[in-house]
Amino acid sequence: MVIKKQFKSIKVQEFEEPYRQALYDFKLSDRQQIYSSLPKDVLDDALTDKDRIANIVLNEKDQVVGFFVLHQFYQHEGYDTPEQVVYVRSLSINEAFQGNGYGTQIMMFIPQYVQTVFPDFNHLYLVVDAENKGAWNLYERAGFMHTATKEEGPIGKERLYYLDLDAKYVSSLSLVLNDEEYKYGINIIDLIKDGSKVGFIAVEQHDNRLNITSIEVDASERLSGIAQSALRQLPTFVRKNFEGINVITITLYGERNELKPLCLNSNFVAFEEGDDFVIFEKYINY
Structure with a gap:
């Protein structure tokens, strides 16, 4: 059964094959591709790994506006995090739909969605490049806390963010x-x-x-x-x-x-x- 959750004007759900072409058509600017992979480049790896779940975000017109992967038990190099964790990876907003607040909505409701997909996990993490201030401002707005900084990431300094899924958080x-x-x-x-x-x-x-x-x-x-x-x-x-x-x-x-x-x-x-x-x-x- 495919998990689907409606949040205000967006629907977050596990990937389904009818949406594959939409992910292949998904666009990011050259600069954005420095920080995040195109969905088509990580989709099949996620679908063939039992610990990863590929997810899409749809607007009210059923258009794919966002994508991300949830990766359980993942350990990001250079950080000591618990074993029972979920990482948000490859999060991006389709360039054609940027500027409409979809990124904010996704981050506000990701905790609820993760608790539906992984009800037995209470540690949620993500990693962001330090120079991508727009992203980490958004993550902090959504309740994530900066817990560590790594000086040498793939493209430079990066930051680790954490959200305790057991803590009360008011998305509105x-x-x-x-x-x-x-x-x-x-x-x-x-x-x-x-x-x-x-x-x-x-x-x-x-x-x-x-x-x-x-x-x-x-x-x-x-x-x-x-x-x-x-x-x-x-x-x-x-x-x-x-x-x-x-x-x-x-x-x-x-x-x-x-x-x-x-x-x-x-x-x-x-x-x-x-x-x-x-x-x-x-x-x-x-």
Whole structure:
């Protein structure tokens, strides 16, 4: 039985033979082919390997707009990842359909799709070339966390991204800079879910640092993963909306502050601790 999942305006499914010609006609620019293989070049390898599944993405007109391979038990050279993993490989958007938001939709819903295809796996990884900033901004927006950098990949420096499939992630969450003026250099970033504000992050800029002073989520949404999803998206948002910021910090007070697990699960690192406080930081430019 072919697995098929409908997500908003796209359908993600396992490859079927009637779509082979569409993959042969799939176009990528010369530059994009530096970062990703054409589907026709990896399709048959995926179909003959029991650990790989070739997948296509269709729009509302049943046109093939995207392609990717899910590879279970894969171990990418140079990285020490668990055995029970799934890697997203050869992800690309057909050049004829780029600029329509399909890449964002695919990344937002890949976790749900992977859990359907591989229900017993909870580690999802992908590797991206470091100079391909558009791609890794998208992956971070989708909740993936940068966990390692390899200096010598096939075409140079590359980055490893990870998503814990057991963690709650809100694919419909977006961050929006509040345009009201606030005193003392405070900026408010609204957390928008399905068109409604469900919380905010308050930040202050100090030279090349952006300090989080408060994270607030509506009481009705506090168990849905809003705060963690927001912190995972924050680096990409900051790169786009704040100039000169290299690091995000947050200071937590109290011996058992409830936000410590939230920071750790969002890839912040504790770099200074005292009896009553801990300062977390996350570098966002590499």
